[in-house]
Amino acid sequence: MKALRYYGRRDMRLEDVPVPQPSGDEARLRIAYASICQTDVERWWHGPTMRRWLTEPKTVGHETAGQVEAIGTDVRGLSVGDRVMVNNIRACGECHWCILGSQSSCANAKTAGFALDGGLAEYMVWPESHLIKLPDSIPDVQTPLIEPTSVAVHATRRTGVKVGDTVAVIGCGTVGILTMQVLRAAGARVIAGDLRAQSLELALKLGAEAAINTGEQDALDQLLDLTDGIGADIVVETAGAVVTPRIAINWTRPGGTTVLVGIHSGAAEFDFNEIVGIERTVIGSVAAAPGDMEKGIQLIAAGKVLLGDLVSAVIPLDRVMEDGFERMLRPEKDVFRIMVTPNYRSDQWSN
Ligand SMILES: [Zn+2]
Numbered sequence: 001m002k003a004l005r006y007y008g009r010r011d012m013r014l015e016d017v018p019v020p021q022p023s024g025d026e027a028r029l030r031i032a033y034a035s036i037c038q039t040d041v042e043r044w045w046h047g048p049t050m051r052r053w054l055t056e057p058k059t060v061g062h063e064t065a066g067q068v069e070a071i072g073t074d075v076r077g078l079s080v081g082d083r084v085m086v087n088n089i090r091a092c093g094e095c096h097w098c099i100l101g102s103q104s105s106c107a108n109a110k111t112a113g114f115a116l117d118g119g120l121a122e123y124m125v126w127p128e129s130h131l132i133k134l135p136d137s138i139p140d141v142q143t144p145l146i147e148p149t150s151v152a153v154h155a156t157r158r159t160g161v162k163v164g165d166t167v168a169v170i171g172c173g174t175v176g177i178l179t180m181q182v183l184r185a186a187g188a189r190v191i192a193g194d195l196r197a198q199s200l201e202l203a204l205k206l207g208a209e210a211a212i213n214t215g216e217q218d219a220l221d222q223l224l225d226l227t228d229g230i231g232a233d234i235v236v237e238t239a240g241a242v243v244t245p246r247i248a249i250n251w252t253r254p255g256g257t258t259v260l261v262g263i264h265s266g267a268a269e270f271d272f273n274e275i276v277g278i279e280r281t282v283i284g285s286v287a288a289a290p291g292d293m294e295k296g297i298q299l300i301a302a303g304k305v306l307l308g309d310l311v312s313a314v315i316p317l318d319r320v321m322e323d324g325f326e327r328m329l330r331p332e333k334d335v336f337r338i339m340v341t342p343n344y345r346s347d348q349w350s351n
């Protein structure tokens with residue numbers, strides 16, 4: 001079968017590898033779609049930026065779903081033909097952090113597309129315990145977006161948001177747009193911030209009350225105008241740019257909370273008195289914890305989180321580098337998610 005393998009910085013190869021065989025508790029999926037995450041693009045272009053991403057070579061792709069095609073002898077709850085989402089993070093369940101319930105910090109966690117083979121391939125094996133059956137209401141082509149939705153659910157839980165809070169989301173890419181929708185479902189009033197007109201437009205369409213171009217000189221004044229001069233109760237930063245954590249902290253009201261979700265490939269300077277002086281709380285949120293993906297699926301199925309506008313293109317696995325990764329790298333990047341499928345039919349999609 002074909003699989004996109006990660007060898008290291010600027011070295012990924014679409015290769016022929018053996019079709020994987022499911023062992024006892026595993027199922028083999030015929031991949032329907034896998035999407036390309038900005039994290040995958042960064043790891044390809046800049047090399048691994050987090051220690052836990054260091055293993056290689058493995059098949060890329062952590063946002064993926066498919067149909068069960070074969071099962072191991074110990075699988076009890078899945079049948080051939082089931083549509084399932086890959087719950088991509090497998091925490092060890094035994095370490096100090098897992099026992100404390102902080103599985104996102106598990107040092108032994110293994111993730112699809114990083115330490116374990118992922119979904120940018122024709123087939124993938126994964127344990128039954130980390131496969132979630134999908135409702136019919138979510139179309140195949142949108143299913144990879146369930147993974148970034150789980151990241152949005154996790155980030156929203158980390159904010160501690162309460163009904164009626166004003167929350168600014170800085171960075172309205174895929175994770176930002178999803179986080180905004182989850183925050184709305186949690187009862188927040190949302191203000192969007194981004195540099196790209198296309199992202200701000202989509203944020204407004206999906207329920208942001210206002211959209212601020214963070215590149216404008218008076219961006220902070222606009223935010224203050226919208227919040228009676230107070231600032232946002234909570235700011236969620238999902239952009240991962242050098243300047244965005246500083247903007248996020250500055251937009252947070254005294255005593256409020258900043259949640260940093262974006263992943264950084266460089267180090268920024270910061271005046272920490274901005275945190276100390278008015279007792280802001282700054283916390284990190286990474287990936288998702290057990291239960292977050294199930295919650296995300298519920299919100300999507302209930303129509304509280306809409307995915308359709310985030311599918312920017314559909315491409316065949318054979319073209320994953322040219323039409324996928326290289327397009328994501330362009331400075332004028334005009335896409336949210338590119339969906340990659342091994343079963344591409346040109347009559348079904350026009351990009
Ligand atoms: Zn991702």
Ligand SMILES: [Zn+2]
Nearest residue numbers: 092095098106
């Ligand atoms: Zn653990």
